[in-house]
Amino acid sequence: MAEVAAGNVDGVLADVRDLAQALIAPGAAGVDRESRFPDEQLSALGQAGALGLLVPREHGGAGAGLVALARACEVVGGACASTGMVFLMHCVTTATVTGGGGESAADLLERMASGEVLGTLAFSERGPGRTTTPPSCGPSGATARFA
């Protein structure tokens, strides 16, 4: 897989389609049967630059928006839903870090764009629909209030 230049959204999407056909779809039945985390698939998506799809160009990503993400997720998730979900969560993590900024955002975004660091969200609480307040996590010693 050739290294993808930052900002090349169409090139990334084309590589994602190739990977879906060559690697992700053929591996989907095994991932499902063995409940196996799709490490190999994620590593290939990282090499193709897909893990930096939503990361701004100045941080080594493709600088794409949500339409490109929807296209990529349709292809990856259509080939293997587990890989698609892991990919999606990584991408929305990069988008959240981009939007929220913060001191360490630049370094983290570069490492997530290259595939060195895989990201995810830990937003959900136990019970249906419990993605929002009040979270059970908080300052130590105060959590009894939220449990």
Place this chain on the structure above:
Amino acid sequence: MSGRKAFVTSGGHADVMLVLLQGEGEGLDCYVVRRDAPGVRFDGRWEGLGMRGNSSIAVEFEDVVLDGDARIGDIGDEGALVPLMEAKALCTDVAARVTQGALEACGGQGYTPALPIERHLRDARAGAVMAPTNGVLRTWSGKAIAGLPVP
């Protein structure tokens, strides 16, 4: 920070996670937490009906030290909230309906692993129950459209 989160996709595999937590004051904070930070422990194994490779497991935090520079700032853009909520509910419902239709079109073969239909059907069923569930989203959409506070 101490507490627990459920259904963390890529749990135990992702290197970093963003955690929503009760801040010291009012409102919520969002922090980047490393998987290998002291006090972070993943719990259990994912045994879902579908999405069987996504390792959606619980994580327990015990006195995890948060770096001030790992805090993610204001991320809110509520203008897109209603279309996003409706898109999630609509698309996941369509996926469940389409995979059920494919199963019926293929007959008994579709109900066995001889065809990928049964896997797609199980995977698609995850959509409606992934938080916020579609029922919850429809309630919130209605409230937002009526000008009531969400949630």
